[in-house]
Amino acid sequence: MKSIQLRYPQGKFKALTMSYDDGRNADKRLVDIFNRNGIKGTFHINSGLTGTLDRLEEGELGRTYEGHEASAHTLTHPTIARIPKELLVHEVMEDRKNLERIFGYTIRGMSYPGRLL
């Protein structure tokens, strides 16, 4: 019987994944640490909140996360369990469209914002 063995790139058996939400200013320092140590991360961003509180400005996103993956996190970080479905579709799709415009590639991932209930 033939078997298929799945591997990560370069035949590696294990992978480390890092995942962070909200696009905070502290991500600049975090990404610098990742870059110096060959670590890749996925950063879930609310494109409708850039530049508010301690979040990165839209113009900083591309260079801050270069070489890492950008992912959706809804437009304005609502508590999903408390919003109408129509608004949920808007929050997800507009965030994805904005991020694809900003980063220039297809956004494939999403992190669920807020609490589950």
Ligand SMILES: [Zn+2]
């Ligand atoms: Zn969040």
